[in-house]
Amino acid sequence: MEAYDVLIVGGGPIGIACGLEAKKKGLTYLIVEKGPIVNSLFNYPINMQFFSSSEKLEIAEIPFISKEAKPKRNEALEYYRRIVTSNQLNIHLFERVQGIEKNDDHFIVTSEKTRYQAKNVIVATGFYDLPNKIEVPGEDLPKVSHYYKDPHFYASQKLAVIGASNSAIDAALECWRKGAEVSLIIRGPEVGQRVKYWVRPDIINRINEGSIKAYYNSVVKEIRQHEIVVDTPEGEVVIENDFVLALTGYKPNFRFLQKIGIELSEDEKKLPVYDPETMETNVAGLYLAGVICGGMETHKWFIENSRIHADMIIASILEKQESKVPS
Known part of the structure; x- marks a missing residue:
């Protein structure tokens, strides 16, 4: 069974940002994505133009150059794909994660193809899969x-x-x-x-x-x-x-979040429980990143304001690792 410091569920922009930061800080990592690179963006309308400007869609301070101030879907696909390939990120595509179980000080992540072991898991799955x-x-x-x-x-x-x-x-x-x-x-x-x-x-x-x-x-x-x-x-x-x-909107996979032990608020917002300073959920070592953090408030988080989650999460993981090192 392959083992990693960090396993990232979701290969969207924020999942990619988490992978980049993990690699930068010397952690072993794997991104597991159920579809192609940035699957949700791939499934956006062909002619879609983003509300945000290109610099607000950038991750890891890698410049995003577009023809117009507000880039279109095809430009975003090219940008994120090139980041993955040029940085040789460790990513498994077309592999759906089916379960995550905590086992003492590590997690067992089961996909439709195999099983992995990870000290930490980041869920960055967005909300585009389930329509309202x-x-x-x-x-x-x-x-x-x-x-x-x-x-x-x-x-x-x-x-x-x-x-x-x-x-x-x-x-x-x-x-x-x-x-x-x-x-x-x-x-x-x-x-x-x-x-x-x-x-x-x-x-x-x-x-x-x-x-x-x-x-x-x-x-x-x-x-x-x-x-x-x-x-x-x-x-x-x-x-x-x-x-x-x-086209009445979409929602996160709440059943999956509850299945892996993440608590949700009892009101209609269904906000997942996490520490806003570290993005760690009520399950130690299990983190949330990106738009999934907003529950039913799907307008709350975007690429531009959740890309910082990658730095916050990896910093938390490194701090916990350092605290375990004998003095």
């Missing part, structure tokens, strides 16, 4: 997706987009521009205030001119093969429909 379901009849139809990739697919189709955040608004605009007939279903009274400042006026103008039909204070009650049923302030509306993009 709307829990209505018909949500499991093939026409429904909780992920948006490419607007070309929806050209000349009647498309319903559910949501009011960046992902939903970007999808609505891009698909409309490729010729889709877009209906936007928004639970609240307006387009989300967190929508990118250069995008929000665009969607509002498209709605006001009638190019995109918006239903405010409305929820989808049922999805049928060729239509959807929407509960609006004016009553129930049946809309002809070919496809549905239910």
Whole structure:
């Protein structure tokens, strides 16, 4: 069984940052990622542009040069991939971690391929894998997706987009521009205030001119093969429909966190328990890094404000190692 000082679950930007810092400080480490390098970013929409500027997406003080101030998905993929390859990081791709068990002073990490031993484990898995379901009849139809990739697919189709955040608004605009007939279903009274400042006026103008039909204070009650049923302030509306993009957000894998012993707050936020100074959870030697630290508050942590977690965690691990060395 391979043994490491640190095993990092998740090969996203923050997991990569943790690997870089571990390598820099001379620790033996392994990053285990269930998909390709920066899997979540790979699954973002093809044309997505980040809210953050390139320097705020940098990790380990490695410059990120982009064509525009705010880089696009393909530039981010290139940046993080080059970091992994040029630094020869020890990373296993397409290998899902299934369990983590504490055994005296070390952990046994079980993946779908093998088992590892580690003195410390960092969980940096993000939250993009589990969509927030709307829990209505018909949500499991093939026409429904909780992920948006490419607007070309929806050209000349009647498309319903559910949501009011960046992902939903970007999808609505891009698909409309490729010729889709877009209906936007928004639970609240307006387009989300967190929508990118250069995008929000665009969607509002498209709605006001009638190019995109918006239903405010409305929820989808049922999805049928060729239509959807929407509960609006004016009553129930049946809309002809070919496809549905239910872009209502995502959530961390709370079941996995609880399975490995991490405590969660009992309120709806489900905040995991960790020391904000070290990022160590209630399980000694088990750390959290990145956006997963926010529980259901998925807007709280981003690459730009959680990249410091790598330094904090590795510093904590080194301090504990030094305290065990006999004087």
